[in-house]
Amino acid sequence: MGLTDRVRQYRNLPGFLQASLNPWLIKARNNPERLAFVLHRVTGFTVLLYLFLHIIVTNTPARAGWEAWDSLMEAFGAALFNKVGEFIIAGFVIFHGMNGIRLLLTEFFGVCIGKPEKPKPPYIPPSFKACQRRLLYLVFALWPILWAIAGYIIFKG
Amino acid sequence: MAIADLKAATRIPPKLVTIRVKRWSPTKGKVEWREYQVETYRGMTVLEALLKVKAEKDHTLSMRYSCRMGVCGSCGMVINGVPRLACQTQIAEVASESNPVITIEPLYNHPVIRDLATDFNPFFGKHASVKPYLIRKDIEEREGPTGEYILKPEELENIYQFSLCISCGLCYSACPVAASDPEYLGPQALAQALRFIIDPRDEDPNTRIAVVDSEHGCHRCHYAATCSAVCPKAVDPAMAIQMLRSIVFRHRLGFWRKRTSKPAEKPKEWQPKKPMPPEAQTIPGVDLEQMEKEPVIVEVDGIKVEIDYKFYKIR
């Protein structure tokens, strides 16, 4: 047995779940984009699960006829659990959509991320001073408002 | 970290700090936490504290460092949960009188060799895979250049920021994608790919675009921007990746063409000296024509120095 056989590997990877669910894995200051990334991923995944369910449920008329659809909707409307679920999904869709518009601008069109510049103290990266940051704060500000409106519509019936 | 506490070095750190180090030994194969008490002084950095521990308390503590001044990029480690350069981090910045404990871990996402020394081979391999050097089509010209390649100041402005990268790997250690996908190219390599793709002196963006436009290339980035938040040189790799991605799309759709510069013209041979304008005055006692004919030799402290008339230009 040579020396190399005894040497073990230590990968030191925090892993997928830590990276996707814990916005404070790296305790860097001035980085709300990381929180937005985690929320974007969590909301996106949840909405995808809802989408599967939604496609199956809206298939009811074709599968079992319109009476089944109406009685299903009655049952859904009566259960508070479903209302709460709908409320959560609505809020998630709102965040994912608004943050998605910001990501479209930055990632797809490559705008709102600032321009390269000569770094000067206090060394704030240009993209942190660009308009994407203001858009992000706007998203965080509008989110609770729109979510509350959605809740009003859903719980009022 | 980009936003350093600029005044930290002037503050007095707590007299005694506790350094908690996450240690890993390849022969034992297990992680253990060790604590060391270190006496501090004003202006002490984390690296100095670690070296003091190594000198006085525990000679087996391993780390990597070289320049001690934030230039070589060797001493990256996770200090209190943030990847930072140990030599640039003041004790006064990370420890306070109420909480004099500093937690130090090896950089995340890099394989650990021992204690705080991490293996950068995969990281440098990714950097090399984007071909971080100028490529010219004319290989003969590239190997024996006849003139400089022209780079205008405004074009330099575009790439200057990205060329400040010191390959310290902090961005790679902070990235959430690299934290789960070891094949991800990482912010540093992608930023360097952009730096050469938009460099007008380079003529081969296509191979680089082919490298970054892969399943583990620039499309894996989700713009969490932690890479930019921790970069000690304000390189802003997050911005670079978004610019790179839109360039990839425009290139694939045929909207993007690279502007390249030609080598500058050959410098002209030494021009014969222009005749003096008649109003020009020489220093009294200096005969320029005579100097041109025979060089003036001056002896200074026994060493003979020839004075070249060309340096006596009168404007």
Next chain:
Amino acid sequence: MARTWTMQFLQYVTAILLIVLLSFHLAERIPWITGISYHESLKSERVADAYSSYGWVLLLLAYAALFHGLNGFRGMLHEWKPRHGRLWDLVFIILFLVFAGIATYTVVGLPPLP
């Protein structure tokens, strides 16, 4: 999989589509726009009317949403276990086909109102 940039490009194109279509789809449920309550808007007459007059819009919405969601999920799987890239692409294709099939059947195989 198709070339990476194509998938990512379609990801953004479907995102733009979704902003338009999903806003429309959600607006169908807002009482101040439709004039009827949220619960009313889910009754079979309203839904059947929607399917027969602009069913293709809803179908397009379903395809775009499925592609966008599943491609995002595929990316997560690639990150999670990069070794099994082929498998994740296959998962993407199968899930897309199955749910796109169900969605198509919803619109195409719609029974008449009783």
